[in-house]
Amino acid sequence: MSRTVNLGGTGLTEVPRLQAGLRELYLHDNQLTWLPDWLGDFPELRILDLSHQPLEALPESLGRLTSLEFLYVSDLAIDALPDALGELSSLRYLGATDNNLSVLPESLGRLTQLVELRLYGNQLTALPESLGGLHSLRELHLDRNPLTGVPETFDQLNELRVLSLRGAALTDFPVALSRLPRLRQLDLRANRITWLPDLAPEAFPALEKLDLRWLDLPVVPEWVHALEQRGCLVYRTAA
Template sequence: MPPVRDSGLCRHAAPPRGRDQPRRTRTDPELWLRGNRLTALPDSVRQLHGLRELELRENEFGEVPEALRGLPALRRLDLRSNRLRKLPSWLAAELPALEKLDLRWNDAEVPPELGRDLSARGCVVLR
């Protein structure tokens, strides 16, 4: 699989949010890989240290890709409509900035300890 790199093509401005939420700008790195029938990501994804939002919905992931470990700035991870069955124990520790984890339309169960860890730091988990 060829390496993934931050080409700048996936940077988008979003409409303003509520008054209490910061406004997003074109400098907020996003990567949208929706609906590509992906089952894996290349390890080079780990080099995207500034990645803040990753949309992986409507693919064919059976598990959360290991390539996501250690993305320090990732705030939003969208894994809707995949084939997830379980979540890795490293998820909370390796994604320290995670604020929103979308798991809807998967069969994945959130282990109680992982759910507590994410909830304690204010991460919203949608199931």
């Protein structure tokens, strides 16, 4: 039996019973509105793609997929992620973009193997402090969420390389990010930030690209010029 099952784009309205031993399961681009609890009974599953269909909820049983490394749950009809996702101890990638998520479970902070987290295009106004526990995270994409801030615990994301907050609702510059030792790209385009704080010269020690376009910034502090002088690309809207 093949250890990969691809039923994507086949018009499914319910999941057929599947045999044990699966490592990859693709159910994307169908018409599923619910998932059976037995979908969590595949201990060897590494990849699960459920994206692009009218799914209304994800079952808590997905938390039993403790070998899962890649989970795609984008463009669904969900407004919450199950708390049990925090049990996915092997998860390296989570894509939950373009949903109606307004809150995230605190349990996501237990995903210590997570390398990339994509949450853009949701309704998040705040993030749980527990996300500071994502010590392997390298990419975090939060664009197009009405976020008003980021947790102070973000200064614990020591492996983070890329952070995108384009089109959020930030009014204050997230100072905690300036202490991240490996952050290379920071996108703050199209937020509501109107001033930048004074930061120490050693702020953003690894930054290579800072995008400040479409911000109303009457004054640019010295540390921004210092970043440019050391080779960081700083994008600003012309006055």
